[in-house]
Amino acid sequence: MSRTHITCTVNGEDTDFLANPGTSLLDALRDELGLTGAKEGCGTGDCGACSVLMDGKVTCACLVFAPEAQGRNLLTVEGLSSGAGISGDHLHPLQQTFLEGAALQCGVCTPGFLVAAKALLDHNPDPTESEIRYALAGNLCRCTGYDKIIRSVQEAAVQLRSAK
Amino acid sequence: MTAIENPKTYKWVGTRPIRHDGYDKVVGKARFAADLNLPGQLHAAYLRSPHAHANIVSIDTSKAEAMPGVKAIVTGDDFPALDITDPNHDVSINVLARGTVLYHGHAIAAVAANTKAEAQTAAAAIEVEYELLPVVLGIDEAMADGAPLVNEHNHQKFVGPSDPSNIATHTPLERGDADAAMAAADIVIEREFDCAHVHQGYIEPHACVIDTGADGKANVWASSQGHFMVRAITAAVLGWETSRIKVTPAEIGGGFGGKTTVYLEPVAARLSEKAGRPVKLVMSREEVLRSSGPAPGAKLRIKIGATSDGELTAIDGWMAYQVGAYGDFAGMVGAMSVASYKFPNLKLESWGVLSNTPKTAAYRAPSAPHAAFAIESIIDDIASELSMDPIELRLKNAAVEGDLTAMGMPHPRIGLVECLEALKASDHYQSEPAEGAARGVAVGFWFNIGEQSSATVNLNEDGTATVITGSPDIGGSRASMALMAAEELGIDVYSITPVVADTEAVGFTDVTEGSRATFATGKAVVEACRELKVELCRRAAQTMGVDEAEVEWVDGAAVSPSHVGGEPLTLAAITAQAKRTGGPLTATASLNAAGAGPSFAVHCADVKVDEETGQTEIVRYTAVQDAGTAIHPSYVEGQMQGGSVQGIGWALNEEYIFSSDGVLMNPGFLDYRIPVASDLPMIETIIVEVPNPSHPYGVRGVGETGIVPPMATIGNAIKAAAGVRMTSLPMSPPKVLKALGDAR
Amino acid sequence: MATVHLMTQHRSLAGGEAVVEADGATVGQIIDDLDRRFPGLAAALRAGSSAGIDGEIHAEPEFVRVQPDTVVYFVAPLTGG
Numbered sequence A: 001m002s003r004t005h006i007t008c009t010v011n012g013e014d015t016d017f018l019a020n021p022g023t024s025l026l027d028a029l030r031d032e033l034g035l036t037g038a039k040e041g042c043g044t045g046d047c048g049a050c051s052v053l054m055d056g057k058v059t060c061a062c063l064v065f066a067p068e069a070q071g072r073n074l075l076t077v078e079g080l081s082s083g084a085g086i087s088g089d090h091l092h093p094l095q096q097t098f099l100e101g102a103a104l105q106c107g108v109c110t111p112g113f114l115v116a117a118k119a120l121l122d123h124n125p126d127p128t129e130s131e132i133r134y135a136l137a138g139n140l141c142r143c144t145g146y147d148k149i150i151r152s153v154q155e156a157a158v159q160l161r162s163a164k
Numbered sequence B: 001m002t003a004i005e006n007p008k009t010y011k012w013v014g015t016r017p018i019r020h021d022g023y024d025k026v027v028g029k030a031r032f033a034a035d036l037n038l039p040g041q042l043h044a045a046y047l048r049s050p051h052a053h054a055n056i057v058s059i060d061t062s063k064a065e066a067m068p069g070v071k072a073i074v075t076g077d078d079f080p081a082l083d084i085t086d087p088n089h090d091v092s093i094n095v096l097a098r099g100t101v102l103y104h105g106h107a108i109a110a111v112a113a114n115t116k117a118e119a120q121t122a123a124a125a126i127e128v129e130y131e132l133l134p135v136v137l138g139i140d141e142a143m144a145d146g147a148p149l150v151n152e153h154n155h156q157k158f159v160g161p162s163d164p165s166n167i168a169t170h171t172p173l174e175r176g177d178a179d180a181a182m183a184a185a186d187i188v189i190e191r192e193f194d195c196a197h198v199h200q201g202y203i204e205p206h207a208c209v210i211d212t213g214a215d216g217k218a219n220v221w222a223s224s225q226g227h228f229m230v231r232a233i234t235a236a237v238l239g240w241e242t243s244r245i246k247v248t249p250a251e252i253g254g255g256f257g258g259k260t261t262v263y264l265e266p267v268a269a270r271l272s273e274k275a276g277r278p279v280k281l282v283m284s285r286e287e288v289l290r291s292s293g294p295a296p297g298a299k300l301r302i303k304i305g306a307t308s309d310g311e312l313t314a315i316d317g318w319m320a321y322q323v324g325a326y327g328d329f330a331g332m333v334g335a336m337s338v339a340s341y342k343f344p345n346l347k348l349e350s351w352g353v354l355s356n357t358p359k360t361a362a363y364r365a366p367s368a369p370h371a372a373f374a375i376e377s378i379i380d381d382i383a384s385e386l387s388m389d390p391i392e393l394r395l396k397n398a399a400v401e402g403d404l405t406a407m408g409m410p411h412p413r414i415g416l417v418e419c420l421e422a423l424k425a426s427d428h429y430q431s432e433p434a435e436g437a438a439r440g441v442a443v444g445f446w447f448n449i450g451e452q453s454s455a456t457v458n459l460n461e462d463g464t465a466t467v468i469t470g471s472p473d474i475g476g477s478r479a480s481m482a483l484m485a486a487e488e489l490g491i492d493v494y495s496i497t498p499v500v501a502d503t504e505a506v507g508f509t510d511v512t513e514g515s516r517a518t519f520a521t522g523k524a525v526v527e528a529c530r531e532l533k534v535e536l537c538r539r540a541a542q543t544m545g546v547d548e549a550e551v552e553w554v555d556g557a558a559v560s561p562s563h564v565g566g567e568p569l570t571l572a573a574i575t576a577q578a579k580r581t582g583g584p585l586t587a588t589a590s591l592n593a594a595g596a597g598p599s600f601a602v603h604c605a606d607v608k609v610d611e612e613t614g615q616t617e618i619v620r621y622t623a624v625q626d627a628g629t630a631i632h633p634s635y636v637e638g639q640m641q642g643g644s645v646q647g648i649g650w651a652l653n654e655e656y657i658f659s660s661d662g663v664l665m666n667p668g669f670l671d672y673r674i675p676v677a678s679d680l681p682m683i684e685t686i687i688v689e690v691p692n693p694s695h696p697y698g699v700r701g702v703g704e705t706g707i708v709p710p711m712a713t714i715g716n717a718i719k720a721a722a723g724v725r726m727t728s729l730p731m732s733p734p735k736v737l738k739a740l741g742d743a744r
Numbered sequence C: 001m002a003t004v005h006l007m008t009q010h011r012s013l014a015g016g017e018a019v020v021e022a023d024g025a026t027v028g029q030i031i032d033d034l035d036r037r038f039p040g041l042a043a044a045l046r047a048g049s050s051a052g053i054d055g056e057i058h059a060e061p062e063f064v065r066v067q068p069d070t071v072v073y074f075v076a077p078l079t080g081g
């Protein structure tokens, strides 16, 4: 099978990679680019663990073929914290409020929630609880019962608004 | 949060620091098993049975072997046959079938190839000839006289030699005279209940990467609730010495009991051995649902008698748990989990019954939720017949220290009454339900268990510390270990690095199950710290030039009244001198903990029932639970909330739907629908703290009890809202609609 | 003499008794003492029971020490999730 050459922007950097046409974007990110933050919980678009932003829209990377990323702008959880650092100072407010609010237990769903929540707050800086719940309804978490996730998103929204 | 009865005040225990491992988890760096790739790694895939019960007449792998990229194939014949009495016999024929397939999706062969696609294609090309056997799917069917055998290797447990049977266990429990008490009761209510199989639904599918080297040693990276368990089972199934296997725990993406056993590792290890290359084996979601262990389904008939003033005088119950294709303990525990009320007269009989469905596995408080659904539903009916407040009726009968569990053993200090009082006083219970909503409450109990744990605490030269345990962190236990060590040593929680070490770097530790990590492993951490404090005082006495007996450890420093100048010697000052005072400061504690404290929970739900669709909406939900002592309250709340929501899913949506020939019809999250954020309100929590006298900080373990009350809580709320008593789980819209129709 | 509470399914092996007395400094010795009076009971007890002693459940009770006034409750083995 001949592999396709794909060029795109990933977390702000020009990136290129090769992938079989039938490879999912999720597999390409994880196996070709070493970005294992996005997880495969189902492979069928039902759990949101693989969520990435494609041109700012939440996308299940397991449902997209790698070649469809051609020319697109991708953001994964690895691109959420600003700057090079992985230290507390550089964390996105969502990452910080998730930590402080204990919004993760096992943490396998966390990358998907963070990415989906960022997309929500980018479009709607002051969502109601119900808007948050519906925006995140495509992301499954089996550990937390969602309570602390919702509260952490609410808190991050407050912080982001006051930083503006 | 209401702290009801914890007289002690601690500096670190009970605080909410950011957990140490959290940073890697929010930036996407945490390594789960499927995130690991090794140079030269192969990918493996299974061939699984298309039949629920069949003899395997022949397996022909020759075509598959010749396919591109294929490096190794294994079948059951590649593993030693374990004796039927071997405790790992069942798991050994579950990881790959031997001679007979016992359920649809039972693994038959596995292929390792250069790519996953090649492995899958080759697995599909393996030719198997089957001879179909009768499929037994239901409890009544399996228990009927002359029923075909589900599994010819199954014998009833604990009864001595017997013929093969569809019964796994039979447990009668009796005290007093239930028949006489029932005859004398003013009110008797009897009902039948049934519960569908449900799955733990962890978001991370089972995964491992294994490299079996030329020296014959296997390096295993796996996601599990216990890497020593993975090592032991893998060794037993392969017929290897334990020392040939090293298991490094990957981060685990949820378990809830479902990762207390092994599916992949022996298979991947043998493939890696055959191919001489590392092998990665990851289940798909469909494989997880079809072929890993769900929780049992059940049928229950429960009768409860009471006096007209609300004293529960007798319970008479029959419970049967459908444990899957192999014997399991669930049935025994179901009856034993009846422990919330005094019940002077009790007659319970519980059965574990086989069927040609996947081998069931533990799921939070295994088998207690089914029993509580039935019993708490009837108790609610008694309260309404007697026009009593449901909490008052429960308070009147609630078990306290010294009251007997169904097993006959008296309860130690427990906190059920405190939980009921806390709910009664809560804002939720004190407020009226919203317009159109109605309220239900229910109680849950779980034993919790102790078992074996090890911990090593190393003090570093600069006064920081490393706390090394063998308990995989499935929801904040690293932070809890660090908090207990910080409290003991008197140093900052962030000066402590909690580590979950591999099987060669820490002493044996049982699986993280039964809510035991914070209890038992925490106890080991505390013991190691206490041993270190004795040594620290000894070292300080040398430096201070005083008598050892005079030195005390206070607030992270050694103090002695006769030390001139009186300056305390800090931990950092002592560790800096370690080389001169006797060498490195380190301590290890290993124990088999008894005395895990029983934990009670009381839940309260306000629901609305849509009479057109049968849909139940949860409007408000509160979970109250006795944690003993909450080491890190955020993660205690998290366990309570997570358990509650799993229970809400169990109550309203989740069920395994089998076709008549035993094929699971909903093997994906689309049709096996677990709760999503928009289904739910906030889950309010009230942590009650009645310290467990058997733990240095009073910990009881909180992971499991939270899943016990929700089904009855919601069933009772539906009864209050719509007037129908639901007796079948899940209480899905079609069933509620039907009940509403029948009532009209 | 320690007091021993038997599980319902073991009572038929002990002449129908629910509560019996036995001698021994450990649970194992108590089991052996019971077996002298009730042959077969030891095998049944050792095939799978935990023991509750002083409010604590021991999964492997064989060598747990008991006092003459201890009450031992044999219970079925427990697991967790």
Ligand code: FES
Binding pocket: A039, A040, A041, A042, A043, A044, A045, A046, A047, A048, A049, A050, A051, A060, A061, A062, A063
């Ligand atoms: S892995 Fe993509 S939605 Fe589940």
Ligand code: FES
Binding pocket: A103, A104, A105, A106, A107, A108, A109, A110, A140, A141, A142, A143, A144, B203, B253, B254
């Ligand atoms: S934290 Fe485990 S699935 Fe969300």
